[in-house]
Amino acid sequence: MPSDNQETTALPVGPGPTTRLRSSRRPISPRTLQFLSKESGSAGLLLAATVFALVWANVPGDSYFSFWHTEVVLQVGSWSTELDLQHIINDAAMAIFFLVVGLEISREVTVGDLRDRSTVIIPVLGALGGLILPALIYLAFQPTGPAAAGWGIPISTDTAFLLGILALFGPRCPDQIRLFLLTLAIVDDIGAITVLAVFYTDDVSFVALAVVVVAVAALAVMRWAGVWMLRPYILVGLVLWAAVYESGLHPTLAGVLLGVLIPTAAVEPEQQVRVKVYGRLAMQRADARRARLAATALRATVPANERLQDALHPVSALVVVPLFGLANAGVLLNADALSAAASSSVTIGIIVALVVGNGVGISVAAGIALKFGLGRLPGQVRYGHLIGGAVLAGIGFTISLFITDLAFTDPGLRQDAKIGVLAGSAIAAILGSLLLRYLGERLPLCSVDDVDNPPGLPDGPWLDPTAR
Numbered sequence: 001m002p003s004d005n006q007e008t009t010a011l012p013v014g015p016g017p018t019t020r021l022r023s024s025r026r027p028i029s030p031r032t033l034q035f036l037s038k039e040s041g042s043a044g045l046l047l048a049a050t051v052f053a054l055v056w057a058n059v060p061g062d063s064y065f066s067f068w069h070t071e072v073v074l075q076v077g078s079w080s081t082e083l084d085l086q087h088i089i090n091d092a093a094m095a096i097f098f099l100v101v102g103l104e105i106s107r108e109v110t111v112g113d114l115r116d117r118s119t120v121i122i123p124v125l126g127a128l129g130g131l132i133l134p135a136l137i138y139l140a141f142q143p144t145g146p147a148a149a150g151w152g153i154p155i156s157t158d159t160a161f162l163l164g165i166l167a168l169f170g171p172r173c174p175d176q177i178r179l180f181l182l183t184l185a186i187v188d189d190i191g192a193i194t195v196l197a198v199f200y201t202d203d204v205s206f207v208a209l210a211v212v213v214v215a216v217a218a219l220a221v222m223r224w225a226g227v228w229m230l231r232p233y234i235l236v237g238l239v240l241w242a243a244v245y246e247s248g249l250h251p252t253l254a255g256v257l258l259g260v261l262i263p264t265a266a267v268e269p270e271q272q273v274r275v276k277v278y279g280r281l282a283m284q285r286a287d288a289r290r291a292r293l294a295a296t297a298l299r300a301t302v303p304a305n306e307r308l309q310d311a312l313h314p315v316s317a318l319v320v321v322p323l324f325g326l327a328n329a330g331v332l333l334n335a336d337a338l339s340a341a342a343s344s345s346v347t348i349g350i351i352v353a354l355v356v357g358n359g360v361g362i363s364v365a366a367g368i369a370l371k372f373g374l375g376r377l378p379g380q381v382r383y384g385h386l387i388g389g390a391v392l393a394g395i396g397f398t399i400s401l402f403i404t405d406l407a408f409t410d411p412g413l414r415q416d417a418k419i420g421v422l423a424g425s426a427i428a429a430i431l432g433s434l435l436l437r438y439l440g441e442r443l444p445l446c447s448v449d450d451v452d453n454p455p456g457l458p459d460g461p462w463l464d465p466t467a468r
Helices: 030-057 063-068 085-110 117-141 146-155 159-169 175-199 206-225 230-247 252-261 270-284 288-299 304-328 335-342 345-371 383-392 398-407 411-440
Strands: 071-076 079-084
Touching: 030 063, 030 159, 030 304, 063 085, 079 085, 085 175, 085 230, 085 252, 085 304, 085 398, 117 146, 117 175, 117 345, 117 383, 146 175, 146 345, 146 398, 146 411, 159 175, 159 383, 159 411, 175 252, 175 383, 175 398, 206 230, 206 252, 230 252, 230 304, 270 288, 304 398, 335 411, 345 383, 345 411, 383 411, 398 411
Parallel strands: none
Antiparallel strands: 071 079
């Protein structure tokens, strides 16, 4: 009988054959599950903030809009800038959100669950379909004029709402479909960030852009040199944010650049020896210096990416994103505003692009990739789950509202667009939830794969007849 100190992780789960609730697939990493959990929890706060913003914006008076347009002056020496409260949230606080997105993209691609090409290619191609078709549908409704600039609004999927709705209304064993949709959302974020950088940029200052290049190069050199401390990355990151802000690019792009350049690789095993040495010294005589050295040695064993994400992801998910919803989701919903939106090609185009564009674009692109054998769906994810998840991906909230403020300067167009985002996201959430809930009870997402005799693809796009 093994002692308490012996390793027991290699022991089998139990005697007998694998049951239906166990999976032979590689399990999702704990880090990914932790990320999914925080994003799901963020959805409830974001929903509450959105409802509160809508109520606040529609009470008599103009308190909502006047509050968020309160000017704040930032001055350091002779340099100064003016931002209202809404832009402080959108330009500064949201940089933390995009930093966490960059950290997650870097971690998943380098050491996470997105390294397996065979399972990544399907959500990647599906995300491309979900980027292209919604933009084309919107342009079909509004091909010319100032409103045509809103084509980027329906291309983004809100990860927090997507995972939160899936946690509430998804199938009984949702981990693999959650990983599939997280992969899709990450690729979607990359596409949306690229669109922000290329198509929604003001006049560029080449002097500030040169500083951006130098800061990025400094981050790359630190990553290559193996700098493991976070402080140098944060200091250069602050310089990068200021340079991006002055360059004319949207300052939140600095967060993405910093996130993808912070190291993700595991620290060399020798660090474990240092932990033992400094820990033993601290136990022999506990003073402030030895305790600090022991804590530093322990931190050095964890990759910088993971340490920063552990510190910032709760702030991003539980503070920044709900604040963004509170500052941006407020829109007038009186009779005149709703009547104007009902006949607005901007509103209708966004709704159709979010619901139909994502549902069809993702499903068709992923289906074509499956048809030609370019990849496979993870675990027991079926076509039905794929289609339900594609419709659910039409929830475009955070970045959609973000792009709305960049695309339009006309208050009327902004109002029509925000109503379209809210309505389209609500429709996508309801339809996607119903579809996933219905199919989740009929398709064997929890069952194991038969490696020697894999099941054939379903005859139709919705159900696998053999799974009933």
